[in-house]
Amino acid sequence: MAITLKCHSGIGPEVEGVALVATDNFSARYDLDRLAGTFSRPAHKLYGESYVDRILVLVTAKGGVASAWMLHEMKARGMAPAAIVFDRANTILAQGAAFADLTMVDRFEAGCPTTLIRTGDRIRIRPADGQVVILDRDEPAARG
Amino acid sequence: MRLTDDEQAMADGQFGPVRQWAIRHQMAVGRFFDAQDFVPVGQAHIMADTESLGEAGVAWLEGLAKAPAGERRVRIPTITDPRGLDFDSYKRLRQTAAMADIEARAIAAFEALGVLMTNTCINYQTVLPPARGEHLAMGDTGVVIYANSVMGARSNFEGGPSALAAGLTGRTPRYGYHLEQHRAGTLHVEVDWQPRDFADWGALGGIVGRIANSYWQVPVVSGLTGTPTSDDLKHFGAALASFGSVALFHMPGRTPEAPTLADAFHGRPVPAAQRIGVADRDAFFAGYDAKGDKVDVVVFAAPQLSLMEIEQLAGLLDGRHVHAGTSLVVTTSPEIKFAADRMGLTARIEAAGGIVAAGVCFYQSYAREMAEANGWSRLLTNSAKLVNIIAGYGYKPTLAPMAACVDSAVRGRIV
Numbered sequence: 277m278a279i280t281l282k283c284h285s286g287i288g289p290e291v292e293g294v295a296l297v298a299t300d301n302f303s304a305r306y307d308l309d310r311l312a313g314t315f316s317r318p319a320h321k322l323y324g325e326s327y328v329d330r331i332l333v334l335v336t337a338k339g340g341v342a343s344a345w346m347l348h349e350m351k352a353r354g355m356a357p358a359a360i361v362f363d364r365a366n367t368i369l370a371q372g373a374a375f376a377d378l379t380m381v382d383r384f385e386a387g388c389p390t391t392l393i394r395t396g397d398r399i400r401i402r403p404a405d406g407q408v409v410i411l412d413r414d415e416p417a418a419r420g
Numbered sequence: 421m422r423l424t425d426d427e428q429a430m431a432d433g434q435f436g437p438v439r440q441w442a443i444r445h446q447m448a449v450g451r452f453f454d455a456q457d458f459v460p461v462g463q464a465h466i467m468a469d470t471e472s473l474g475e476a477g478v479a480w481l482e483g484l485a486k487a488p489a490g491e492r493r494v495r496i497p498t499i500t501d502p503r504g505l506d507f508d509s510y511k512r513l514r515q516t517a518a519m520a521d522i523e524a525r526a527i528a529a530f531e532a533l534g535v536l537m538t539n540t541c542i543n544y545q546t547v548l549p550p551a552r553g554e555h556l557a558m559g560d561t562g563v564v565i566y567a568n569s570v571m572g573a574r575s576n577f578e579g580g581p582s583a584l585a586a587g588l589t590g591r592t593p594r595y596g597y598h599l600e601q602h603r604a605g606t607l608h609v610e611v612d613w614q615p616r617d618f619a620d621w622g623a624l625g626g627i628v629g630r631i632a633n634s635y636w637q638v639p640v641v642s643g644l645t646g647t648p649t650s651d652d653l654k655h656f657g658a659a660l661a662s663f664g665s666v667a668l669f670h671m672p673g674r675t676p677e678a679p680t681l682a683d684a685f686h687g688r689p690v691p692a693a694q695r696i697g698v699a700d701r702d703a704f705f706a707g708y709d710a711k712g713d714k715v716d717v718v719v720f721a722a723p724q725l726s727l728m729e730i731e732q733l734a735g736l737l738d739g740r741h742v743h744a745g746t747s748l749v750v751t752t753s754p755e756i757k758f759a760a761d762r763m764g765l766t767a768r769i770e771a772a773g774g775i776v777a778a779g780v781c782f783y784q785s786y787a788r789e790m791a792e793a794n795g796w797s798r799l800l801t802n803s804a805k806l807v808n809i810i811a812g813y814g815y816k817p818t819l820a821p822m823a824a825c826v827d828s829a830v831r832g833r834i835v
Contacts, residue, residue: 287452301633301665305472305783306812317812336634338665340809341501341559342472342784344579352476366635366665367453367576367596374448375581 277414281392283361286381286403287373292411293358295397296330298322299390301338302360302369304346313355328354331401333361333393337369344372351376359401361408363388379403421450421593422457430589436491438484442585449582450593459555459594461575463497464587465543466535467559468580469784470504470522477580478526485532493534498587499547500530501560502724502751502781503539509777513749514793519786535587539779540753541723544571545650547755552676555598557586561667562658562723562805564597568668570653572676574598577635577667596635597667603677604686605640605670607632610693613701614646618729619821621652622659622804623704627696629664640670640684642693648674651726658723659804708807708819710834714745716796718829720822721751721782722806729822730760730776734768736826742773743832747794750776782806787813800825800834 298321301307309316313328337343347369350356359379360369373380379401386392393399393410400409429435430443446458470478484492505515505523527537538547541560550556550573558564558575559582567573576596578586586592596602609628615621624641632639639660648656648671660666670678678684685691720733730752742748750769752760757778760766766776777785783806790796791814799815801807802825807817818834827835 285451287448303812306809308812309788316814319811336665338633340662341467341561341577341579342469344581345468345472345474345477348480348581349472349474349476352474364634364636365452367449367582368579370452371445371449371579371582374445374452375579 279410279413281389281408281410282385283381283406283408284383285406286379286401287370288359288377288379288403290400290402291331291359291379292398292400293329293331295333295393295395295399296322296325296327297333297390297393297395300334301336302332302334303338303340304343304350305340306338310346310350310355327357329358331359331361331399332357333389335363335388335390337362337366341368344368344375347372347378348376351378361389361393361401363390381406381408421447421455427458436487438487438492439588442588445581445585446589446593450595453593453595455593455595457594458591459598460591461496461555461557461586463499463548464494464557464578464583465499465501465559465563466580466583466587467501468526468530469502470519470526471784471786472580473526475522478522478529481526481529485529492532494587495590496587498535499538499543500535501539501541502784503779504785506777506780509775512775513777513790515786515790538753541781542654542726542753545726546753555592557583557592559583561661562654564667565657565661565669566654568597569657569670569675603668604638604688605684606638608640608642608691608693610695611641611643612695612697614644615652617802617821618651618655619802619804619819620701621648621655622802623701623819624696625656625659626663626804626808627700627704629660629662629666631694632664632666635665635667637664637666638668638670639666640672640678640681642672642681644671644674651729654723655803659808662805662808705819708817710798710816710818713798713834714832715800715828715834716798717747717749717794718825719749719782719799719801719803719806720825721749721801722803722809724781725750725752725756727756727759730756730765733822733826734765736823737769737772737774740772740830742829746829746832747796748774748829749782750774751781752776752778754778783809783813787815791815800828
C-alpha cells in the first residue's frame, strides 16, 4: 500500500529514497559539514546525521545565498541529498536545485510535509506531476 | 511563462549555448514560483566565492568562458560579492596556495564573461546604490534586504547561478519581491528599547529574524525613535536576513515604502504588535556569552566595513596592541581598503596587530580551514550575522559591541 501526497510541481528528475525528516530548516552554508556529509550546526535537529543520498524533509530554507552553488558542488562529489522536500522553499534553494538538477518539491495540499512523512519512510518524488508517494505505509503520520 | 521574441530566441539557442543555459535556468526557477513573465533588471550581483563554487563550480564557469566573446559577455552591469581569498593577505591568514590558485581561475573566468570584480557585499554604499523601484538581481542576502527595504528597489535573493544568468539575459523571472502584492507587511513588531551600537542593531535584526523565520514574511518594525544610519541599517538588515531568511522589512517613517504604519501594511488592518523588550535583547547576547574565556580571533566583517566603521575601529586601537594569543581580522571592499590605505587607517589598525583584508568577508573565505590552520575556536565579533553563520564552521562565537571587542582583543580574554 502507498499514500500519495499532492504538492506544487517541482524541479529535477523523479527519484526514490529514504526520508530524513525534521521540523527544522536548511542552509548548506550554515548547517552542513559538506566534506563529511553531515549536519554540523549543533543547534540543528539533525545534528550529526548524514544527509548523503537521503531525501531531506524540512520546513524551509534559511540564510545564505551560497546554497545555490553548493548543491551543484555536493552533487559533483557524490555527497548530495537525493532530494529535498520543503513545506516552502525559498528562492535560493529552488535556484540551486535548478542549477544542480536536484529534485525539489514544496507546497503540499495536506499541510507541512514534516508532519506527513516520517524518518525512514521510503518515498518516490514525481516533481513534474507535483506528487510524493510514501511507498511502504498506508496510514497517515500522526500530527504534531 | 510568456516570452518576448528576444527571450524565445535565447531559449532557442540563437544567441549561443551560454545565453540558452541562462534563460532556461531562469525559466525553470520562474515556473517553480509561478512567474508569468520576465522583468528587465538594472544590475546583477554574483555571490560566487570559491569555497561555495568548489572545483565543480569553477570548472563549470571555465566552460562558459570558452564560448566566443559575443556569446559569453553579460548584457548588463554585473558585479561580484566578496571572494574566497585576498591575494595580499591570504598568507597571513594561513590560507593555502591551492586556494589562491582556484581563486585566480574563478576570477579569470568571470572576467572573460565581462563581470566587474567588485568583490563587495556593501555595493549599495560603495559601487552604485540602487534607485527606488529599480528591478535588480542581487546576490547577497544583506544586499537584497538593504536594496529592497532602505532603497525601495526590487530584488529576490538571487543565488550565484541565477544572478549570473540575469547578467547574461538582462532580466529575471517576475516573482516574489518584484511583485507589489508581496511587498506589504505581514507581521508587526514593536521595539521597547533603542539600539545603541551596531551589535545592538544586529541583535535586533536577529530577534526579528527569529520571529519572522521565512523568506515570505515582511516584518514591520515600529517603536524606534532615532534615525538610523546606513551602517545601523546594514547591520540590522544583514542579521534579519541571516537569522530569518527575510528579504524585505519596513520601518514606518524611516524606509521609503512605509511613510506610515498603515502604508507598511498597504492599508490593510495593522496586526497587533509583538513586543521586543530589553530582556529579549539581553537574552540574545546571553545566548553567545563567554565572559572570561580566552578569545582566539576577533572579527569585524559580515557585512564588510564602511570607511566610517574602519575609522571608528582605528580610533579604538590607537596606542594599544592586540594580545599575542589573539588575532584581529577586519574585512572591507577593495575600494574602501584603498581609501583606508590612503588615509592611514589601515596602517593604524595593522600597527596595533590587526589584519585588514580586502574583497573578502571572513565566513566566505574557507572559515573552517582558517580555524584549523590558526588554532581558532572562540570568535568574538560585533556582527550578529557572523555569530549566526560561523558556528556551522566549528567556531564558538560571542557577540559584543565594537569597543568591547577591541578591549577583549587587547586582553586576550572576553571582557
